[in-house]
Amino acid sequence: MASFDIEPAFAAQLQWIREFVAEHIEPLDSAFSGEEFVFDKSHPAYVALIRPLQQRVKDQGLWSCHLRPEMGGQGYGQVSLAYINEILGRSTFAPTIFGCQAPDSGNAEIIAHYGTDEQRAEYLEPLLDGRVSSCYAMTEPQGGSDPSQFVTRARRDGDSWVIDGAKWFSSSFERASFIIVMAVTDPDVSVYKGTSMFLVPAGTPGLEIVRRTGVGWDAEGHGSHPYVRYNEVRVPAANLLGGEGQAFAIAQTRLGGGRLHHAMRTVGAVSRCLDMLCERALSRTTQGELLARKQMTQEKIADAWIELLQFRLQVLHAAWTVDTLGGHGAKREIAAVKVATPKVYNNAVMRTIQLHGALGVSNEMPLANMLLASVTMGIADGPTEVHKITVAREVLKDHKPAPTDWPSEHLPTRRAAAASLYPSVDEF
Numbered sequence: 135m136a137s138f139d140i141e142p143a144f145a146a147q148l149q150w151i152r153e154f155v156a157e158h159i160e161p162l163d164s165a166f167s168g169e170e171f172v173f174d175k176s177h178p179a180y181v182a183l184i185r186p187l188q189q190r191v192k193d194q195g196l197w198s199c200h201l202r203p204e205m206g207g208q209g210y211g212q213v214s215l216a217y218i219n220e221i222l223g224r225s226t227f228a229p230t231i232f233g234c235q236a237p238d239s240g241n242a243e244i245i246a247h248y249g250t251d252e253q254r255a256e257y258l259e260p261l262l263d264g265r266v267s268s269c270y271a272m273t274e275p276q277g278g279s280d281p282s283q284f285v286t287r288a289r290r291d292g293d294s295w296v297i298d299g300a301k302w303f304s305s306s307f308e309r310a311s312f313i314i315v316m317a318v319t320d321p322d323v324s325v326y327k328g329t330s331m332f333l334v335p336a337g338t339p340g341l342e343i344v345r346r347t348g349v350g351w352d353a354e355g356h357g358s359h360p361y362v363r364y365n366e367v368r369v370p371a372a373n374l375l376g377g378e379g380q381a382f383a384i385a386q387t388r389l390g391g392g393r394l395h396h397a398m399r400t401v402g403a404v405s406r407c408l409d410m411l412c413e414r415a416l417s418r419t420t421q422g423e424l425l426a427r428k429q430m431t432q433e434k435i436a437d438a439w440i441e442l443l444q445f446r447l448q449v450l451h452a453a454w455t456v457d458t459l460g461g462h463g464a465k466r467e468i469a470a471v472k473v474a475t476p477k478v479y480n481n482a483v484m485r486t487i488q489l490h491g492a493l494g495v496s497n498e499m500p501l502a503n504m505l506l507a508s509v510t511m512g513i514a515d516g517p518t519e520v521h522k523i524t525v526a527r528e529v530l531k532d533h534k535p536a537p538t539d540w541p542s543e544h545l546p547t548r549r550a551a552a553a554s555l556y557p558s559v560d561e562f
């Protein structure tokens with residue numbers, strides 16, 4: 135039986151997080167939205183403003199809650215993380231201040247899991263401590279959803295690996311101290327067995343930004359998801375992460391948790407939309423009455439609340455399933471949450487924009503950015519269609535084909551079978 139219970143001590147921690155985010159982090163969002171320094175861990179403003187807040191989170195025992203204690207985290211289960219992340223999801227900078235910002239959080243997980251002692255000391259420790267940033271480079275320009283399209287190669291040359299190819303949408307590439315790169319090491323076997331991961335330090339000769347790709351309102355040529363060429367990039371053999379051919383196993387370790395955590399934070403974003411929607415409905419008068427009294431507004435509010443409740447419970451259920459069965463056992467639930475996330479988020483934002491009229495689409499509300507974020511959720515970490523395929527495959531495992539040419543719900547067939555059990559009414 136699924137349980138989403140909260141212990142009193144944890145409830146107190148959640149209350150602390152709620153107050154801390156509202157009092158200290160949301161004002162930071164307002165004061166520095168769009169400022170690049172917030173992502174530059176060596177910038178003097180970052181050191182002066184962000185680090186003290188991170189320290190308070192550490193003092194409260196809430197730093198990197200998703201990591202196991204031996205990795206410097208708190209070892210919280212996924213249900214607890216769901217409650218934490220839905221609060222953090224209301225703010226842009228909260229994940230950075232709580233040490234769970236993507237892609238660093240997922241990268242830390244895989245280095246901790248697959249890294250050697252030397253790799254952990256060199257790459258994981260500064261990452262966990264929040265001193266450096268990292269990048270994860272898997273997607274290639276000719277195909278992201280289908281890994282069999284990946285052509286970036288790594289070949290062994292003496293004590294080195296030499297990487298050649300191109301990656302794009304490598305988020306945070308320019309801020310990262312190192313990049314985790316996926317490359318084909320054995321083209322003669324399936325991509326799922328012939329692909330490996332490498333740790334590439336920033337500044338390694340041969341790394342070349344082809345274009346700075348951005349999203350939405352970023353000016354062309356500006357953005358933090360660049361298209362990067364790897365021109366014979368040479369790294370020591372010791373920079374192979376995990377074993378040769380293990381890239382997909384490693385990617386799954388990283389992406390499963392990441393997808394769920396995005397969904398948890400989306401619960402927070404969707405509840406923020408509901409708050410904006412209701413406030414507007416109760417504040418704006420048109421044709422002599424509040425918007426809240428118009429039935430079509432009431433429909434929006436009812437739908438918004440119902441979808442939020444359904445989604446929140448779905449996310450908690452998926453979290454509980456991971457806690458109970460592990461990530462692999464919760465494959466269907468994680469994929470289903472990934473499918474629901476962009477849809478629920480998009481519906482929530484669209485309703486809220488609509489009720490705010492021109493203000494809704496303006497640059498004086500956070501909604502237009504949230505709209506783009508909702509669409510992104512249906513593409514990044516694999517598009518919705520691919521995750522629907524996973525859900526369907528997993529669901530089908532619990533079902534069988536019909537035993538005859540007729541479906542098992544076929545009424546004449548069922549009636550004939552029932553006749554052998556019960557006499558006809560005429561016999562009474």
Ligand SMILES: Cc1cc2nc3c(=O)[nH]c(=O)nc-3n(C[C@H](O)[C@H](O)[C@H](O)COP(=O)(O)OP(=O)(O)OC[C@H]3O[C@@H](n4cnc5c(N)ncnc54)[C@H](O)[C@@H]3O)c2cc1C
Binds near residue numbers: 270273274
């Ligand atoms: C904001 C953002 C940040 C990102 N950050 C990173 C990052 O840091 N590192 C990284 O490696 N990647 C990153 N990505 C890339 C992301 O993982 C890919 O965009 C994603 O995997 C989809 O690949 P694609 O863009 O090549 O789309 P494609 O694979 O070309 O797919 C395009 C569309 O085709 C359809 N489609 C694809 N496959 C199927 C199918 N099997 N059945 C039916 N329809 C299908 C879907 O509609 C899909 O949206 C990021 C993307 C975004 C938007």
